[in-house]
Every structure is written in structure tokens, then in C-alpha cells.
Amino acid sequence: MNVRADVAELLRAGLSDRAIARQLNVDPKKTVAPARAQLGLPKAKPGRKPAASAEDLFWKRVKPTADGHMEWTGYRTEEGTPGLKHGGRFHTAYRIAFRIAHGQDPWGYALPSCGRDHCVKPGHHADRDDRAREKQLDSLYFAIFGQSA
Incomplete structure (x- = not known):
């Protein structure tokens, strides 16, 4: 499977599967989760991202x-x-x-x-x-x- 460049970029930025799916209008289970696994990235941590300083x-x-x-x-x-x-x-x-x-x-x-x-x-x-x-x-x-x- 080829990983889409835009999906890979957002995964490396630390976004959750659901956030990426919403942003790119893709299926989180069919597109994002397999891409995360293929890139060897851990699951995104639940909860809010830390606020800016x-x-x-x-x-x-x-x-x-x-x-x-x-x-x-x-x-x-x-x-x-x-x-x-x-x-x-x-x-x-x-x-x-x-x-x-x-x-x-x-x-x-x-x-x-x-x-x-x-x-x-x-x-x-x-x-x-x-x-x-x-x-x-x-x-x-x-x-x-x-x-x-």
C-alpha cells in the first residue's frame, strides 16, 4: 500500500486519525490507520493538544x-x-x-x-x-x- 503524502505529513505532525480523516475527507479505518501502521507511528494520544504559550x-x-x-x-x-x-x-x-x-x-x-x-x-x-x-x-x-x- 502506498501512503498518501498528505496523510503521512499530518500523521507525523501528531494529529489523530479522526482529525486527519475530517480534514482530508477520508475513512479513518481504511486510509489513516493503515498508513499509521505502515509508517510505524504510535497511536495519537487522546485528549487536547497543549495550548500555545x-x-x-x-x-x-x-x-x-x-x-x-x-x-x-x-x-x-x-x-x-x-x-x-x-x-x-x-x-x-x-x-x-x-x-x-x-x-x-x-x-x-x-x-x-x-x-x-x-x-x-x-x-x-x-x-x-x-x-x-x-x-x-x-x-x-x-x-x-x-x-x-
Whole structure:
């Protein structure tokens, strides 16, 4: 028996026999199950596939702008804060962008620090510690030069 290339591709991607049969409009017992056996692949595990991470969902909801920033195309709260639900919790897009850029959760709120309202580009956010350091540097600059930076 020759295994159809589209069936083999979906089997290797981990889809169940029924999901493949629905997608390709074939008989799961006559087409998909024999192909799985011939390819030596184990039966698909029952249950739902793991959900995408918050970072994966983030990348699906942003688009770059011409000026080097990113804007949010997903859900916004009534206050206008961009974000998404993942794992039963609401995550702001700023917090996810900070985590992508720094590899850790921010201390306190993560807010855009690039000067553009609602920018969600990773690397354009500051947490509480970053803002405190920036305020301290501004006061030092003022003490030295007598004007703000």
C-alpha cells in the first residue's frame, strides 16, 4: 500500500486519525490507520493538544509599524490596555513583551518606555526597577548639568 503524502505529513505532525480523516475527507479505518501502521507511528494520544504559550499568542496579535514599533491587534481592556487571556489569567501585552526581551517577568508594571503610546515591541518596556534607575540617573544628570536630560 502506498501512503498518501498528505496523510503521512499530518500523521507525523501528531494529529489523530479522526482529525486527519475530517480534514482530508477520508475513512479513518481504511486510509489513516493503515498508513499509521505502515509508517510505524504510535497511536495519537487522546485528549487536547497543549495550548500555545502566551508568547506564541502574543506574536499572532502584533504587527510592525513603519517607524520601528509594534502595535497590538488583539483584545484591549476598557481602559485601552492591550492583553490576552492565557492559562485562566489576563496578561498585558507589555508584560509579555518585557518577558520576551529580558527572559524574566518584570518587577511591578511593565510600561512602554520608548515614548510611543501603546507600543508592544519587545525591548521597548521598562519595569519598576528600570524606571527607578532612570529617575535616579535623571536626578544625577540634573545635579551635574543643571538641566534635565
